[in-house]
Amino acid sequence: GEVRRALMSGGFDTSGVEVDDEEQAPPTVEAGSAEEGRLLAEMESQLPPELAARAPKAAKLACLRGRKYDPARGAALLPEFVALREELRLDEAAGDDGAAERAAQLARDAATGKVVCAGGKDAQGRAIIWVRLRLHNPRECSAEDMARLVVTVMCKALEDVETQRRGIVMFSDGSEVGLRNMDPRVPKYLMGSVLPRLPVRVARIVMYNPPFIVGRVIFPIVRALMSRKVAARIALLPSADHDALHAILPPAAISEDYGGSRPFHLSGWLGELGLGTRSKFAS
Numbered sequence: 001g002e003v004r005r006a007l008m009s010g011g012f013d014t015s016g017v018e019v020d021d022e023e024q025a026p027p028t029v030e031a032g033s034a035e036e037g038r039l040l041a042e043m044e045s046q047l048p049p050e051l052a053a054r055a056p057k058a059a060k061l062a063c064l065r066g067r068k069y070d071p072a073r074g075a076a077l078l079p080e081f082v083a084l085r086e087e088l089r090l091d092e093a094a095g096d097d098g099a100a101e102r103a104a105q106l107a108r109d110a111a112t113g114k115v116v117c118a119g120g121k122d123a124q125g126r127a128i129i130w131v132r133l134r135l136h137n138p139r140e141c142s143a144e145d146m147a148r149l150v151v152t153v154m155c156k157a158l159e160d161v162e163t164q165r166r167g168i169v170m171f172s173d174g175s176e177v178g179l180r181n182m183d184p185r186v187p188k189y190l191m192g193s194v195l196p197r198l199p200v201r202v203a204r205i206v207m208y209n210p211p212f213i214v215g216r217v218i219f220p221i222v223r224a225l226m227s228r229k230v231a232a233r234i235a236l237l238p239s240a241d242h243d244a245l246h247a248i249l250p251p252a253a254i255s256e257d258y259g260g261s262r263p264f265h266l267s268g269w270l271g272e273l274g275l276g277t278r279s280k281f282a283s
Contacts, residue, residue: 027068047079055283056283059199063077065165066201080197084193088144089102105141105145105148106148109145110152112135112136115149115153117129118130122169127163128171128249133172133181134178138180138183143188147194170205170206172206172208178211205233205234207235209240245258246260
């Protein structure tokens, strides 16, 4: 019933998510170049003075690069990005009301390994965000908790300049996912209110081995609600076929779970994530 209501209300519409054009050409502006500096200055001139002064340069550059060096679009995105981090209270002081509980929840969610950036990139140099929903328990993680985890992981991936410039690939492994893992509030919140406000372009969404009801029943309905541009970025791999997956993601970029060769150790990833340290995107 709740899934159906979300679908009928258009709650899964992803038209606000930034995706690459069909050709997905790499940017022509070089990172750190004089041209990039000129475009950044043009973007800053379009920001409210208070925001231009307090927003860190790293956040400004991420927004500029994430909107293909269009100063007007970068300037429009920056306040949304700053507001998103503030709404999720990702940059709050340790002594703020409820901060300890939120930090502990984020640490627990990260420790499941359900959303990680394992370091691999596709053939075009785009970072791979690995999602395993079978590790998600809606009873222990609300939609806002999941959003806080996703933004934290995305911002970690965006510390890499080329990820800002080239975008990401969402690799969602649906193996062993059941109704116990599903919460329709999560995709509605992420696709409607979170991803559109992040300085990131989605180059491709790979749905790998989803359960039958998702791949054959829910997904066709959801896809019909998406913008054509977003729908074109989705690759549905209905079975655990490594060869089909390797045609999209090179084996060197993915773990041996999928016939790849890239080592992944959750403890090492958690150390790299650096929970408790101040983000370079914090205002």
